[in-house]
Amino acid sequence: MNTQEYMIALGQQARQAASQMASADTGQKNRALLAMAAALDAARPRLEQANAEDMQAGRAKGLDAAMLDRLELTSARIDNMIEGLHQVAALADPIGGITGMNYRPSGIQVGKMRVPLGVIGIIYESRPNVTAEAASLCIKSGNATILRGGSEALKSNQAIAECIISGLREAGLPETAVQVVATTDREAVGQLISMPDYVDVIVPRGGKGLIERIAKDARVPVIKHLDGVCHVYIDRAADKVKAINIALNAKTHRYGTCNTMETLLVHNEQASAVLPDLAERYQASGVELRGCPETLKLLPLIKAADESDWSTEYLAPVLAIKVVSSLEQAIQHINQYGSHHTDAIVTESYTDARVFLRAVDSSSVIVNASTRFADGFEYGLGAEIGISTDKIHARGPVGLEGLTSEKYVVLGDGHVRQ
Amino acid sequence: MNTQEYMIALGQQARQAASQMASADTGQKNRALLAMAAALDAARPRLEQANAEDMQAGRAKGLDAAMLDRLELTSARIDNMIEGLHQVAALADPIGGITGMNYRPSGIQVGKMRVPLGVIGIIYESRPNVTAEAASLCIKSGNATILRGGSEALKSNQAIAECIISGLREAGLPETAVQVVATTDREAVGQLISMPDYVDVIVPRGGKGLIERIAKDARVPVIKHLDGVCHVYIDRAADKVKAINIALNAKTHRYGTCNTMETLLVHNEQASAVLPDLAERYQASGVELRGCPETLKLLPLIKAADESDWSTEYLAPVLAIKVVSSLEQAIQHINQYGSHHTDAIVTESYTDARVFLRAVDSSSVIVNASTRFADGFEYGLGAEIGISTDKIHARGPVGLEGLTSEKYVVLGDGHVRQ
Numbered sequence: 001m002n003t004q005e006y007m008i009a010l011g012q013q014a015r016q017a018a019s020q021m022a023s024a025d026t027g028q029k030n031r032a033l034l035a036m037a038a039a040l041d042a043a044r045p046r047l048e049q050a051n052a053e054d055m056q057a058g059r060a061k062g063l064d065a066a067m068l069d070r071l072e073l074t075s076a077r078i079d080n081m082i083e084g085l086h087q088v089a090a091l092a093d094p095i096g097g098i099t100g101m102n103y104r105p106s107g108i109q110v111g112k113m114r115v116p117l118g119v120i121g122i123i124y125e126s127r128p129n130v131t132a133e134a135a136s137l138c139i140k141s142g143n144a145t146i147l148r149g150g151s152e153a154l155k156s157n158q159a160i161a162e163c164i165i166s167g168l169r170e171a172g173l174p175e176t177a178v179q180v181v182a183t184t185d186r187e188a189v190g191q192l193i194s195m196p197d198y199v200d201v202i203v204p205r206g207g208k209g210l211i212e213r214i215a216k217d218a219r220v221p222v223i224k225h226l227d228g229v230c231h232v233y234i235d236r237a238a239d240k241v242k243a244i245n246i247a248l249n250a251k252t253h254r255y256g257t258c259n260t261m262e263t264l265l266v267h268n269e270q271a272s273a274v275l276p277d278l279a280e281r282y283q284a285s286g287v288e289l290r291g292c293p294e295t296l297k298l299l300p301l302i303k304a305a306d307e308s309d310w311s312t313e314y315l316a317p318v319l320a321i322k323v324v325s326s327l328e329q330a331i332q333h334i335n336q337y338g339s340h341h342t343d344a345i346v347t348e349s350y351t352d353a354r355v356f357l358r359a360v361d362s363s364s365v366i367v368n369a370s371t372r373f374a375d376g377f378e379y380g381l382g383a384e385i386g387i388s389t390d391k392i393h394a395r396g397p398v399g400l401e402g403l404t405s406e407k408y409v410v411l412g413d414g415h416v417r418q
Numbered sequence: 419m420n421t422q423e424y425m426i427a428l429g430q431q432a433r434q435a436a437s438q439m440a441s442a443d444t445g446q447k448n449r450a451l452l453a454m455a456a457a458l459d460a461a462r463p464r465l466e467q468a469n470a471e472d473m474q475a476g477r478a479k480g481l482d483a484a485m486l487d488r489l490e491l492t493s494a495r496i497d498n499m500i501e502g503l504h505q506v507a508a509l510a511d512p513i514g515g516i517t518g519m520n521y522r523p524s525g526i527q528v529g530k531m532r533v534p535l536g537v538i539g540i541i542y543e544s545r546p547n548v549t550a551e552a553a554s555l556c557i558k559s560g561n562a563t564i565l566r567g568g569s570e571a572l573k574s575n576q577a578i579a580e581c582i583i584s585g586l587r588e589a590g591l592p593e594t595a596v597q598v599v600a601t602t603d604r605e606a607v608g609q610l611i612s613m614p615d616y617v618d619v620i621v622p623r624g625g626k627g628l629i630e631r632i633a634k635d636a637r638v639p640v641i642k643h644l645d646g647v648c649h650v651y652i653d654r655a656a657d658k659v660k661a662i663n664i665a666l667n668a669k670t671h672r673y674g675t676c677n678t679m680e681t682l683l684v685h686n687e688q689a690s691a692v693l694p695d696l697a698e699r700y701q702a703s704g705v706e707l708r709g710c711p712e713t714l715k716l717l718p719l720i721k722a723a724d725e726s727d728w729s730t731e732y733l734a735p736v737l738a739i740k741v742v743s744s745l746e747q748a749i750q751h752i753n754q755y756g757s758h759h760t761d762a763i764v765t766e767s768y769t770d771a772r773v774f775l776r777a778v779d780s781s782s783v784i785v786n787a788s789t790r791f792a793d794g795f796e797y798g799l800g801a802e803i804g805i806s807t808d809k810i811h812a813r814g815p816v817g818l819e820g821l822t823s824e825k826y827v828v829l830g831d832g833h834v835r836q
Contacts, residue, residue, distance in 0.1 A: 019753060023777050096776060102798065108787050110797045113775065117809050200809055221639065221810040242832035249834035335437065344828075357531065357827055358514060359441055369526050369830025378835070379528045379826065380520065391535050391618055391823040392639040393811040405809040408797065409775055410762075412787025414660035416667035417796070 003183055007191035010146050010179050011198025014119040017174040018144040022116050026093040028171050033136055036167030037085040040078060040132065043163050047073055050159035051128065058152050070126040073156055081132040081160075084383070088136040091382040094400050095142040098409060108415050112406040116142035118200040120403060121192045122385075123148045123214060125206040128156035134203075135164050135178045137385050141403040144177045146199065148192055151184035158182065193218040201393075205386055223394050223402065225387050227313045227339035228258030230371045233265040233330040233356070234274055235347035242368055243274055243346040244281070249370040250344065252285045256315050258387060259342045259364075259374040263310060263320040265330045271298055271323045287317045294323035310337040327352050331359045338362065341389055342374035363389060363396035421601055425609035428564050429616025431594040432537040436562040438592050440534050444511040446589050447557055454585030455503040458496060458550065461581050465491055468577035469546065476570050488544040491574055499550040499578075502801070506554040509800040512818050513560040516827060526833050530824040534560035536618040538821060539610045540803075541566045541632060543624035546574035552621075553582050553596045555803050559821040562595045564617065566610055569602035576600065611636040621816075623804055641812050641820065643805050645731045645757035646676030648789045651683040651748040651774070652692055653765035660786055661692055661764040662699070667788040668762065670703045674733050676805060677760045677782075677792040681728060681738040683748045689716055689741045705735045712741035728755040745770050749777045756780065759807055760792035781807060781814035 001009070040047070051073035058068055094114050101111030120143045122134045131147055138145035149157040161180035168175050181188050193202050193214055202222045204214045215222045232250050234243045250261035266275060275298045282289060289295075290305035299321075309320040310333070324330045334343050344366035345356040353367045364374040374397065376384025381399030388394045394402035419427070458465070469491035476489055512532050519529030538561045540552045549565055556563035567575040579598035586593050599606050611620050611632055620640045622632040633640045650668050652661045668679035684693060693716045700707055708723035717739075727738040728751070742748045752761050762784035763774040771785045782792040792815065794802025799817030806812045812820035 019777075019779070022779065104796065104798055106791070106796060108791055108796070113783075115779070115809075118779075216637075219634075221808075239832065245832060245834050253835050359437075361437070361440065361533070361536075362825060364826040364828060365531075366828040367830065369828055369833040370835050372835035373524070373526055373828055373830075373833070374826070378522065378524060378526070380522055390639075391533075395823050396826045405813050407780060408782040408792070408814045410782060410784040410787055410791055412785065412791075414657065414663060415787040415791070416663050417671050417788050417790035 003185045003187045004191050006183060007181075007188055008195065008198070010181065011119070011195045013176040014144040014146050014179060015198050017177040018116065018118045020174050021139070021142050021144050021177050022095070024142060024173055028173060029093065029139055029142070030089040032139060032167045032171035032173050033085045033089040035170040036132070036136070036164050037082045039163035039166045040082050040085070040160070043159065044075070044078060047078060047156070047159050050155040054128075054153055054155045061152070063152060067126055067152070071128070071153055071156070073128055077129050081129050084133055085136050088140050088383055091140060091400060093140065094404050101409075106415060107412070109411040111409050113409045114401075114404050115407050117403055117405055118143060119198060120145045121148070121199045121202045121220075122146070123189055123192065123202065123204045123206070123210070125150040125210065126153050128153040128160060130205065131157045131160045131180065132164065133383075134385065137383055137400060137403060139168075139173075139177065141400045143403055146179050146181065146192060148181040148189060154184055189214070190217065193220060196220050203385055221393065223386065223388050223398060224390060225258065226389050228260070228341040229262050229311060229313050229337065229339040230259055230341050231263050231265055231334050231338055231343045232261050232371060233324075233334070233343070233345045234267060234270050235327060235330075235345055235349060235352050236267040236269045237349035237352055238267070238270055238346040239348055240273055243270070244278055246344065246346050246368070246370050247274075247278055248281055250372055251282065251287060251319050252317075253370070253372045255317050257372070259371050260315070261319070261371050262312065262314055263322065263337070265333060266321065266323050267327075267330070268294065268323050268325050271295070275299060275321070282319060285317070287319050290318065290320045292322040295321045313339070327355060331356065335361050339389060341387070342366065342371045344369065344371050363387070421603045421605045422609050424601065425599070425606055426613065426616070428597050428599065429537070429613045432562040432564050432597060433616050435592040435595040436534070436536045439557070439560050439562050439595050440513070442560060442591055446591060447511065447560070448507040450557055450585045450589035450591050451503045451507040451554055453588040454550070454554070454582050455500045457581035457584045458500050458503070458578070461577065462493070462496060465496060465574070465577050468573040472546075472571055472573045479570070481570060485544055485570070489546070489571055489574070491546055495547050499547050502551055503554050506558050506801055509558060509818060511558065512822050519827075524833060524835075525830070527829040529827050531827045532819075532822050533825050535821055535823055536561060537616060538563045539566070539617045539620045539638075540564070541607060541610065541620065541622045541624070541628070542568065543628065544568040544571055546571040546578060548623065549575045549578045549598065550582065551801075552803065555801055555818060555821060557586075557591075557595065559818045561821055564597050564599065564610060566599040566607060572602055607632070608635065611638060614638050621803055639811065641804065641806050641816060642808060643676065644807050646678070646759040647680050647729055647731050647755065647757040648677055648759050649681050649683055649752050649756055649761045650679045650789060651742075651752070651761070651763045652685060652688050653745060653748075653763055653767060653770050654685040654687050655767035655770055656685070656688055656764040657766055658691055661688070662696055664762065664764050664786070664788050665696055666699055668790055669700065669705060669737050671788070671790045673735050675790070676731075677789050678733070679737070679789050680730065680732055681740065681755070683740050683742050683751060685745075685748070686712065686741050686743050689713070693717060693739070700737060703735070705737050708736065708738045710740040713739045731757070745773060749774065753779050757807060759805070760784065760789045762787065762789050781805070
């Protein structure tokens with residue numbers, strides 16, 4: 001069997017499993033998740049062995065330190081996978097819920113029932129714990145899934161997959177509801193994203209390059225995350241203490257996350273009050289500052305920002321700063337240079353807050369809180385398959401509901417159309 | 419300016435208009451819709467003249483009678499366009515509505531605000547009244563739109579567009595919020611569906627060939643409708659009178675609509691009770707019947723169905739009939755051969771209804787009512803841009819809400835992430 005035939009076979013099996021998963025009851029799905037958690041716990045030596053082999057091969061292949069770190073399945077990470085499965089089991093089951101069931105003038109009743117999407121293809125890079133995380137969300141939302149992890153994590157992923165399959169088996173669910181692609185042939189990805197008959201949606205997780213490539217070539221819908229060029233705007237009516245706390249937290253809490261602030265916008269009437277203090281504290285944390293001409297007047301020692309800084313996701317201790325002369329200019333800058341991910345205003349003005357909330361076209365729009373809150377757990381989704389920067393289907397942090405759709409249900413009593 | 423440059427210019431103008439439309443208030447959007455209605459009423463002679471020119475050119479080009487019928491802008495159709503604009507003005511404005519605003523353990527409040535998608539490209543064939551219909555839905559949902567109608571309706575569409583633009587102008591909204599493509603060059607479609615920077619979603623309306631081609635080539639998401647292979651299943655526990663009424667209505671109320679039944683499934687314990695009566699009444703209406711071997715035993719004079727009949731959308735007075743031996747077999751047939759559009763069960767069994775509702779994977783699943791009810795107006799959406807057979811984003815009849823997305827809104831009081 002060549003790679004194409006192999007992927008089609010996985011697709012056909014997934015499609016079959018999906019219809020069983022759609023009708024699986026909540027207790028059965030939860031039993032599978034808890035059985036997987038128990039299986040992972042029992043398989044620790046096997047998981048560590050498989051991961052050690054991947055790590056060794058990775059070192060031999062010359063993977064860099066960051067990549068090796070992501071690849072490593074420490075005991076704490078196994079704990080986290082197990083804990084994650086328990087958490088997903090504890091979440092409410094979205095499937096089958098009916099909303100808006102109302103009578104129509106014709107006498108029929110019409111509502112909507114939440115249903116799984118069907119088959120979800122997930123493509124990710126080195127971190128093997130994604131295997132358990134992604135599988136658990138797909139199972140709970142009644143979907144079948146085909147998981148394609150990084151080739152460097154193949155042995156770890158397969159050891160985790162064995163635990164997942166034993167959990168499915170124990171709960172009487174189809175073992176093909178979760179399939180880990182067993183080949184490292186890159187053609188497998190091309191095939192996975194080109195089978196609309198067998199795969200309903202693709203969720204790519206990883207670097208921007210991977211995601212752009214997949215979005216460009218896919219023949220099925222893609223739920224994706226591209227850039228996080230996030231802003232904090234310190235409004236004319238900002239409280240100085242809140243402004244400084246939020247601007248510091250949004251940048252320095254973590255540098256490598258997508259909801260980290262990359263550009264700080266400051267109203268010109270606030271600039272002299274907040275920028276010198278802020279600059280001192282950023283520099284104490286080792287953050288490199290790059291300013292617009294107005295900023296440079298107040299902070300003459302920092303680097304000048306150029307046009308490309310306004311649209312750069314640094315993912316590093318670097319911050320661009322721009323002074324603006326109005327709320328409208330701030331909003332315009334955010335909508336033009338930002339990535340429509342997460343943007344915050346700091347203000348005590350009711351009207352400015354209201355205008356900002358309505359006009360900023362981002363998946364999360366925040367008043368008086370740090371951009372770092374843009375996260376499925378902080379938002380109460382209970383779990384997160386990713387953050388979508390698309391507007392279609394799912395926007396912002398994507399939890400179980402993003403892996404579902406709704407169908408209309410109609411109840412009559414022999415009604416016919418007149 | 420070549421066609422590509424022209425389409426990019428339309429796209430850039432639409433993108434600019436979209437941000438103004440997103441912030442337009444409800445009253446302003448309604449004033450625009452009512453002003454358009456008044457402008458159409460005042461422009462009747464101009465509309466009729468433009469349409470007469472299209473009709474004449476169409477006849478000269480040898481368009482068939484069905485196409486000429488769709489192209490014609492009768493006085494009653496102008497009345498309908500005007501009435502449609504009043505109806506859309508009367509609908510609730512979905513934009514800006516906030517739901518689920520709850521406090522989180524961190525102290526922030528998180529909810530979701532409904533927002534427009536941005537720029538919607540609509541591609542349709544001969545019917546010029548779609549121009550006003552589609553424009554009105556896009557305006558009310560705060561979107562900008564680029565409309566590409568059939569080349570045979572160009573003059574009619576442009577006359578309607580003049581009325582739309584005068585309505586936008588009167589309400590102080592950007593005139594480029596609705597742009598009708600002024601060239602008949604087919605390259606315009608190819609360009610419209612390949613500009614993710616300027617167009618957020620494409621809604622194609624028309625024949626299956628057109629829609630398949632667009633879905634295949636589009637570089638932006640497509641909300642689409644393919645087949646309507648709809649079923650009525652007469653269950654073992656069906657009431658005979660309801661079964662006959664529903665089966666007749668679902669087939670004979672209209673033959674050419676996507677929610678018309680194309681295959682009738684009958685439980686074998688019901689077949690001898692209902693099929694002879696039904697067959698007589700279908701034949702009295704001129705419906706050609708094609709049966710499975712079991713059906714042929716009861717109705718020996720009808721044609722035998724072959725494998726292709728089970729997946730054919732006749733859009734004509736033809737009906738395929740199959741006898742099944744269980745509810746499960748009916749569900750399996752529907753999920754395998756149907757188009758996941760609209761499927762109904764006739765039953766008095768609580769349990770059978772519950773199983774059918776959950777297991778049938780279609781955009782509308784109906785108990786004891788005709789498939790013909792699957793329609794935005796019957797469902798209370800107030801208006802319909804189309805019926806989606808996709809699962810992603812919008813499924814089933816698509817009203818204003820299908821042209822919107824949601825963004826997260828977060829309210830804090832200086833909160834930072836710990």
